[in-house]
Amino acid sequence: MKLLFGMVGLAAAGISGAAVAADLPARTYTKAPSYVAATVYDWSGFYIGANGGWGGTNNYWNLQTAAGTFPEGSTNGSGGTVGGQFGYRWQTGPVVFGVEAQGNWAHLAARNTSLAAANAGVDNRSNLDAFGLFTGQIGYAWNNVLLYAKGGAAVTDTRYTDLVTGTNTVLGASRDTRWGGAVGAGLEYGFAPNWSVAAEYDHLFMGNATNNLSNGAGLFATDKIHQNVDLATVRLNYRFGGPVIPKY
Numbered sequence: 001m002k003l004l005f006g007m008v009g010l011a012a013a014g015i016s017g018a019a020v021a022a023d024l025p026a027r028t029y030t031k032a033p034s035y036v037a038a039t040v041y042d043w044s045g046f047y048i049g050a051n052g053g054w055g056g057t058n059n060y061w062n063l064q065t066a067a068g069t070f071p072e073g074s075t076n077g078s079g080g081t082v083g084g085q086f087g088y089r090w091q092t093g094p095v096v097f098g099v100e101a102q103g104n105w106a107h108l109a110a111r112n113t114s115l116a117a118a119n120a121g122v123d124n125r126s127n128l129d130a131f132g133l134f135t136g137q138i139g140y141a142w143n144n145v146l147l148y149a150k151g152g153a154a155v156t157d158t159r160y161t162d163l164v165t166g167t168n169t170v171l172g173a174s175r176d177t178r179w180g181g182a183v184g185a186g187l188e189y190g191f192a193p194n195w196s197v198a199a200e201y202d203h204l205f206m207g208n209a210t211n212n213l214s215n216g217a218g219l220f221a222t223d224k225i226h227q228n229v230d231l232a233t234v235r236l237n238y239r240f241g242g243p244v245i246p247k248y
Helices: 002-023
Strands: 038-041 045-065 068-092 095-113 122-142 145-164 170-192 195-215 218-239 244-247
Touching: 045 095, 045 122, 045 145, 045 195, 068 122, 068 218, 095 145, 122 170, 122 195, 122 218, 145 195, 145 218, 170 218
Parallel strands: none
Antiparallel strands: 038 244, 045 068, 045 218, 068 095, 095 122, 122 145, 145 170, 170 195, 195 218
16 A cells, blocks of 8 residues: 555656646747957058159259369259059068059259359259159058058159259250169058058168260260159058958
């Protein structure tokens, strides 16, 4: 009998537990949080753009004669410049490499009275009309902000003229296209998926070049002229290709 009552009690307890479980609400399951994709700006790709700003040039004249060399002083000019650039960049991690070609029109003109007694009554005038840069770049990117340095070759096109002091009467002139070196740095900001704006400074080391200033009657003077150029420009670039990379 005790065994029978025990079995009946266990059966009753089981039925009661099942009934209570049936009354409990169903277990709810929450969806695991998903990863949110962050966007990383990618500087890789071809780009093209425009630039404009200010330039300054220093041209130091040395008159060359059979009696020796006579310093004439400097024509230090400044003015505006505008042009364009195109290039290619590739990014690995935060490091960005690039190559670029740039061409600009300019009007960096100056005039100075010669200090050489052998050229008394003569003014020297210079006008840098155009320049080009062919450079490599290396930079470090903080997402859509890029700090970079650049260096390479530069070419300038300058007209040198000797005039009668106080007048515009030309005594002799030459056009000088010379090659030199360039270094610079810039800070660029990507403000839209494919657009960026930058501020850049460049210094051009153009060295010495001998210029024969001539007129219709023949050679007037020979000058060895040393040239340096400083540039400060604002640049707008459009980059071809995808702007961002998903990162989880």
